[in-house]
Amino acid sequence: MSRSAHPAGPRHADVLPEGHYTAPPADLNTLDPKVWARTVDRDEQGVATIGGLRVTDLAEEFGTPAYFLDETDFRTRCRAWADAFGPDADVFYAGKAFLSRAIVRWLHEEGLNLDVCSGGELATALSAGMPAERIAFHGNNKSEAEIRRAVEAGVGRIVLDSFQEIVRVAHIAQSLGKRQRVQIRVTVGVEAHTHEFIATAHEDQKFGIALAGGQAAEAVRRALQLDGLELIGIHSHIGSQIFDMAGFEVSARRVVQLLAEVRDEHGVELPEIDLGGGLGIAYTSEDDPREPHEIAKALSEIVTRECESAGLRTPRISVEPGRAIVGPTAFTLYRVGTIKPLDGLRTYVSVDGGMSDNIRTALYDAEYSVSLVSRVSDAEPMLSRVVGKHCESGDIVVRDAFLPADLAPGDLIAVPATGAYCRSMASNYNHALRPPVVAVRDGEARVIVRRETEEDLLRLDVG
Numbered sequence: 001m002s003r004s005a006h007p008a009g010p011r012h013a014d015v016l017p018e019g020h021y022t023a024p025p026a027d028l029n030t031l032d033p034k035v036w037a038r039t040v041d042r043d044e045q046g047v048a049t050i051g052g053l054r055v056t057d058l059a060e061e062f063g064t065p066a067y068f069l070d071e072t073d074f075r076t077r078c079r080a081w082a083d084a085f086g087p088d089a090d091v092f093y094a095g096k097a098f099l100s101r102a103i104v105r106w107l108h109e110e111g112l113n114l115d116v117c118s119g120g121e122l123a124t125a126l127s128a129g130m131p132a133e134r135i136a137f138h139g140n141n142k143s144e145a146e147i148r149r150a151v152e153a154g155v156g157r158i159v160l161d162s163f164q165e166i167v168r169v170a171h172i173a174q175s176l177g178k179r180q181r182v183q184i185r186v187t188v189g190v191e192a193h194t195h196e197f198i199a200t201a202h203e204d205q206k207f208g209i210a211l212a213g214g215q216a217a218e219a220v221r222r223a224l225q226l227d228g229l230e231l232i233g234i235h236s237h238i239g240s241q242i243f244d245m246a247g248f249e250v251s252a253r254r255v256v257q258l259l260a261e262v263r264d265e266h267g268v269e270l271p272e273i274d275l276g277g278g279l280g281i282a283y284t285s286e287d288d289p290r291e292p293h294e295i296a297k298a299l300s301e302i303v304t305r306e307c308e309s310a311g312l313r314t315p316r317i318s319v320e321p322g323r324a325i326v327g328p329t330a331f332t333l334y335r336v337g338t339i340k341p342l343d344g345l346r347t348y349v350s351v352d353g354g355m356s357d358n359i360r361t362a363l364y365d366a367e368y369s370v371s372l373v374s375r376v377s378d379a380e381p382m383l384s385r386v387v388g389k390h391c392e393s394g395d396i397v398v399r400d401a402f403l404p405a406d407l408a409p410g411d412l413i414a415v416p417a418t419g420a421y422c423r424s425m426a427s428n429y430n431h432a433l434r435p436p437v438v439a440v441r442d443g444e445a446r447v448i449v450r451r452e453t454e455e456d457l458l459r460l461d462v463g
């Protein structure tokens, strides 16, 4: 293997260190619409824009690192999901992907429901005016205080995740003189991620109550006996970043089988099933996500077919996409600080953020793409690793990507598809100040979550 002597670092053509990358794209300046928010483009000078605003101006006004979220794209995706599923189904946006009060208002305006899984998410939803009956409350270990608050607020459903919780929710509802609508979350023995799914006899994980061994049927039995509960359906969530509908097919079949058993044993046809979230998005140009109308059609066909063969009325379906709605609508804008070419390996590009604003790469080896956005470049591609400024060698934002070889400190680079599970999982590691989320729409930008300040950090430090 020959080595590049170029000061900007190794080139793809003469070194091929190990990594998850394919050949560099034909044109590094192209911003692939598959991975970038819909209003992202480049202006005549080659500066990337979002909603008509130049990233160079945005960096000046809001600083870096920062998340820029395309409000138009977010609303369009909400409408696409709502339209695809229609009036006979319910779309719950999974707030864990990213939640703020502005997001709650947009969801409300676009007719979506909301799935929350903590007291904090519930408080955010209620404070921004989401009607409680349009909220589903999730979680594998909800506290009594959280349950009480949810029941008092009148949430549309609580998704029960354990035998203890069946009793806990029933008691709290009864003590408040209410009958709480609930679903039971079951584990169907399917685990799906991206293009693969595995169907197993039972699952070794913390969520839900297993169908295997009759546990889910027992949970239904208990829930039906308790006055404080109105059991409206069964819930299943099988994984994340899924492209292949086969896992949903197995999941739906097993859930419908449980509905048939419930009918046979109790004479009750539960009216709803929730097939969870987990639909994949494009993080790189190699990913090919499905459109909401394809997903809606596939899910409704599967459920209808399974119900027909079990002699059941088709239940109302709900889904809980988080990533598929917010993920593609944002990018993280970073400024390049240092550039270290490692001869024969790759070039390390350090930015002013890192694992504190995007933990996904360190946490589960997530793949991302990255582009130079403050200008275009004709320089040849340079195999790069984009890293942060934290005290961990695993502080990697983009493991393998090509950036132009003339990249220089001060350039702005951006990582697309960071709308989901980035700001919501952000941390203060090394006392980093969590970046702002700036919403952009029709040539206007406004902060919806402000940047943390040192005062914010010190306010909590009361020792």
Ligand SMILES: Cc1ncc(COP(=O)(O)O)c(C=O)c1O
Pocket (backbone or CB within 6 Å): 094, 096, 097, 115, 138, 237, 239, 240, 241, 276, 277, 278, 279, 320, 321, 322, 323, 324, 420
């Ligand atoms: C129960 C449930 N619903 C929905 C989601 C959202 O998943 P995604 O953002 O991948 O669509 C999750 C994610 O973990 C989940 O656990």
